[in-house]
Structure formats: C-alpha cells, structure tokens
Amino acid sequence: MDKQRHQVIIADDHPILLKGLHEFLADLGLEVIGAFYNGKDALDAIVDSQPPLAILDLEMPEMTGLEVAADCKKLxxxxxxxxxxxxxxxxxxxQAKELNISGYILKEFALNDLxxxxxxxxxxxxxxxxxxxxGLKKEDCLSDHSLTPSELKILRLIADGHSTKEIAEQLFISERTVDKHRSNIISKLNLEKKHNSLLIWAQNNKDNLY
Structure with missing residues (x-):
C-alpha cells in the first residue's frame, strides 16, 4: 500500500482543536507529517513535502486557509x-470553489463529515x-433573483398576509406602486401570472425571507 497516500498536513490556530484533529486522523490511519498554528508554516511544509492532503482552518494568523490554497493552486x-x-x-x-478546494467542512459538524x-x-x-x-438556502433563494430591498420588504409583507392596500399604507406609497413592485417580483421569480401565485410562493418561502 502507498504510504504517502495516507500522509496529511494540518493547521489550526487553536491548540486544543489541532491536537484533537491530529488524534482523530491518527485513529483513521492517516500519518500527520506536520501540524501548524499558522498558514505560512503550513504552506512551507506543503511545498516541501507535497502530501496528497492538507486539512486547514479557514482563519489563521499570517495566512488564511484560502490564501494557502490560492498559493498551492498558483504553484x-x-x-x-x-x-x-x-x-x-x-x-x-x-472563493473555495474558485480555488478548486476539494473540501469545505463546518467545524460544528466536523466529526460527522471528516x-x-x-x-x-x-x-x-x-x-x-x-x-x-x-445555511446557504436563505441567501441563495433570493440572491439569484436580484430582488431590491424594497421588493424584499414588500415580499415579506405579502408573506405575512397583508393586502396591497395595507402594504401601501405601511410603506407610505401608492397602491399602484405596490402593484408595480408585485409585477416585478413575479417576473424576477419566474412565477405564473395567476391569481395568488405570489402569495403562495411568499408563504411557502417565508422562512427564507428573514
């Protein structure tokens, strides 16, 4: 079996987390050939030994995990x-995807995912x-549709069940302006121009609007 295949370099600026990660990887049968508290030392070790795998904290002194990955890609x-x-x-x-990073793990779920x-x-x-x-669903749900802050505010009010007249009164705008915003939102969300289609969508996605 190729011994190098199981070699790994790790880096995290929290000593307890670094020690725990080292022990966890050892239990998995991996050989930790370097453990570092900052990104620069980790990068130097990666360049010197070029292991098949490096597991790095995103935020570290001197160089972040993203910066280390960027240099690895550049080299x-x-x-x-x-x-x-x-x-x-x-x-x-x-940013991780742009740098061709192979894995992105949330620390709170690391034991399950690693x-x-x-x-x-x-x-x-x-x-x-x-x-x-x-965690991204809330952000992605609307970011792809480029809704303006005003449109998002109106969408929240629609989700809460407010009528066009009530929305106009709350926002101190005309009902005609509300209708225009509703039309723009329907277009951006690619909804069918049917009665209550926007209300149904807003209520189904209410949790993603806040």
Whole structure:
C-alpha cells in the first residue's frame, strides 16, 4: 500500500482543536507529517513535502486557509485541500470553489463529515458539508433573483398576509406602486401570472425571507 497516500498536513490556530484533529486522523490511519498554528508554516511544509492532503482552518494568523490554497493552486501543487470553518456565508464557499478546494467542512459538524470527506477527496472527488447548503438556502433563494430591498420588504409583507392596500399604507406609497413592485417580483421569480401565485410562493418561502 502507498504510504504517502495516507500522509496529511494540518493547521489550526487553536491548540486544543489541532491536537484533537491530529488524534482523530491518527485513529483513521492517516500519518500527520506536520501540524501548524499558522498558514505560512503550513504552506512551507506543503511545498516541501507535497502530501496528497492538507486539512486547514479557514482563519489563521499570517495566512488564511484560502490564501494557502490560492498559493498551492498558483504553484501547481497536487495537494488536495480541505477547509475547516465556522463560516456558512456564500462568499467563502464561492472563493473555495474558485480555488478548486476539494473540501469545505463546518467545524460544528466536523466529526460527522471528516471521515467521509477524506475518503471522498482522496478518491479524487469533492466534499462539501450538507449543512453548508442548508445555511446557504436563505441567501441563495433570493440572491439569484436580484430582488431590491424594497421588493424584499414588500415580499415579506405579502408573506405575512397583508393586502396591497395595507402594504401601501405601511410603506407610505401608492397602491399602484405596490402593484408595480408585485409585477416585478413575479417576473424576477419566474412565477405564473395567476391569481395568488405570489402569495403562495411568499408563504411557502417565508422562512427564507428573514
């Protein structure tokens, strides 16, 4: 069996988390050939040994996990990177995808995800925590449709069951303006122009509007 296949470099600026990660990986049969508290030392070790896998904290002193991954990509290294993070924001996930990062795991679910992630990544595939996508649903649900703040406000009021007249009174605008906003929202959400189609959509997606 190829011993190098099981070599890994890890980095996290929290000593207890780093120690726990080291022990967890050892229990899985991986050989941790370097454990570091900052991104720069981790990058230097990755460049020197070029292991098949590096598991890095997203936020670290000197260099973040994303910055380490960016340099690995720039240098053409074959080391696959798994990021451990507390961040569920879309922007971090998008940056990870742009850098061809192989894995993105939320720390709160790391024990459940890490074993599967390592097997998946070492087999040449990608692994992203399912919980990450649950966290993104609220943001994704509306960001793709480019709703304005005014349209989103009106959509929330529709979801709460307010009529056009009530919305106009609350926002101090005319009913005609509300109707125009409703029409724009229907168009952006690609809804059928049927009676109550917007109300039904808003109520079905109410939890994603806040």
């Amino acid at each position: 053409g290294l074959k080391t696959r990177v798994i990021l451990l993070t507390l961040h569920k924001e879309l922007k971090f996930y998008q 074993r599967k992630a390592i097997d998946t990544v070492l087999s040449g595939q990608e692994f992203f925590s399912e919980k990450l996508f649950e």
